[in-house]
Amino acid sequence: MNVIETKNLTKTYRRFQKDAGLKGSVKSLFKREYITKIAVNEFDFTVHEGEFIGLIGPNGAGKTTLVKMLTGIVAPTSGEISVAGYYPNKLENAFKKQYAVVMGQKSQLFFELSAADTFLLFKELYHIPDKEYQDNLNYFIELFGVRDLMNVQVRTLSLGERMKLELIVALLHNPKILFLDEPTIGLDAIAQKQIRKFLKEVNETKGTTILLTSHYMEDIKSLCKRCVVINGGTKLYDGDTDTLFHKYQTHKKISISFEHEETCKLDQDYTILEETPYKLTLLIRKEQSQKLLKDILDRYELSDITIEEEDIGNVVERIYNDKNEVLE
Numbered sequence: 015m016n017v018i019e020t021k022n023l024t025k026t027y028r029r030f031q032k033d034a035g036l037k038g039s040v041k042s043l044f045k046r047e048y049i050t051k052i053a054v055n056e057f058d059f060t061v062h063e064g065e066f067i068g069l070i071g072p073n074g075a076g077k078t079t080l081v082k083m084l085t086g087i088v089a090p091t092s093g094e095i096s097v098a099g100y101y102p103n104k105l106e107n108a109f110k111k112q113y114a115v116v117m118g119q120k121s122q123l124f125f126e127l128s129a130a131d132t133f134l135l136f137k138e139l140y141h142i143p144d145k146e147y148q149d150n151l152n153y154f155i156e157l158f159g160v161r162d163l164m165n166v167q168v169r170t171l172s173l174g175e176r177m178k179l180e181l182i183v184a185l186l187h188n189p190k191i192l193f194l195d196e197p198t199i200g201l202d203a204i205a206q207k208q209i210r211k212f213l214k215e216v217n218e219t220k221g222t223t224i225l226l227t228s229h230y231m232e233d234i235k236s237l238c239k240r241c242v243v244i245n246g247g248t249k250l251y252d253g254d255t256d257t258l259f260h261k262y263q264t265h266k267k268i269s270i271s272f273e274h275e276e277t278c279k280l281d282q283d284y285t286i287l288e289e290t291p292y293k294l295t296l297l298i299r300k301e302q303s304q305k306l307l308k309d310i311l312d313r314y315e316l317s318d319i320t321i322e323e324e325d326i327g328n329v330v331e332r333i334y335n336d337k338n339e340v341l342e
């Protein structure tokens with residue numbers, strides 16, 4: 015069964031534009047100029063019940079606007095949209111019980127209260143029956159290992175501890191769909207891993223459909239079998255996550271810090287992203303990276319080295335070029 019369906023879904027924003035400086039401000043008092051921005055463009059999308067799906071794209075791609083339309087926060091400009099059988103922007107109470115949203119940079123918890131108090135407040139807001147509330151609470155407290163955090167003031171918690179409680183408060187009413195916007199942002203590697211483990215468990219045991227937006231490709235790779243790439247409001251890719259990364263995430267980003275001033279010259283083909291006498295950051299094809307690392311370690315004295323997956327911007331550019339080549 016599909017829990018999300020969109021067809022030709024489009025959102026345009028109208029925004030006011032003014033010339034710089036005082037002259038521009040005075041002019042704008044008499045004549046306002048507007049530009050139209052297409053944030054999401056004719057977006058077709060279906061999500062099956064129980065799927066864990068990734069939504070990725072560079073800054074300004076339209077991800078948040080899409081999630082805002084799916085949760086009824088903004089109304090579409092045109093197109094069709096159905097979430098759990100509802101038109102989200104009607105904001106019916108029955109619809110609000112079908113989903114939850116967790117945003118890494120926003121909080122649903124009251125900082126002055128304890129988590130236990132906030133949970134009780136949400137129990138009343140969502141009219142959660144006593145037994146369902148107690149069963150869910152116990153299940154999540156055990157799953158997230160947060161029993162000793164329940165009665166402390168939220169403002170005193172670390173970011174990772176707070177995120178676990180954010181997820182619990184969102185899940186207490188058994189939502190069918192969970193929208194997650196950057197849930198691991200700012201967390202250290204251990205906390206990120208823990209959050210991923212919990213989300214996987216919730217998806218598998220409760221059957222919750224999860225739509226995850228993240229800039230950390232590791233979140234998407236380890237959790238989402240399917241992912242959708244959006245750029246400039248348009249869907250660029252919709253399919254298997256492993257296939258996407260295998261085909262389009264072809265390079266690694268390597269940053270090398272030297273112990274002494276160096277002019278680094280290596281035999282492989284690579285693109286320099288940043289170069290100073292003490293540091294070199296480069297992009298190299300994955301299959302050449304091992305040889306390059308060996309050469310670096312053999313030839314130079316290093317103070318640090320980091321190896322990262324290249325970011326989503328490059329991946330999107332490759333999909334875009336690939337599509338245009340096919341079309342030409």
Ligand SMILES: Nc1ncnc2c1ncn2[C@@H]1O[C@H](COP(=O)(O)OP(=O)(O)OP(=O)(O)O)[C@@H](O)[C@H]1O
Pocket residue numbers: 027028029051052053071072073074075076077078079080
């Ligand atoms: N309220 C608004 N009024 C005008 N333009 C907007 C509004 N909200 C978003 N936009 C524009 O719509 C486009 C898509 O923005 P959106 O926030 O959906 O992107 P995003 O993919 O979530 O980006 P990020 O990863 O940076 O959060 C951007 O160009 C943005 O400037």
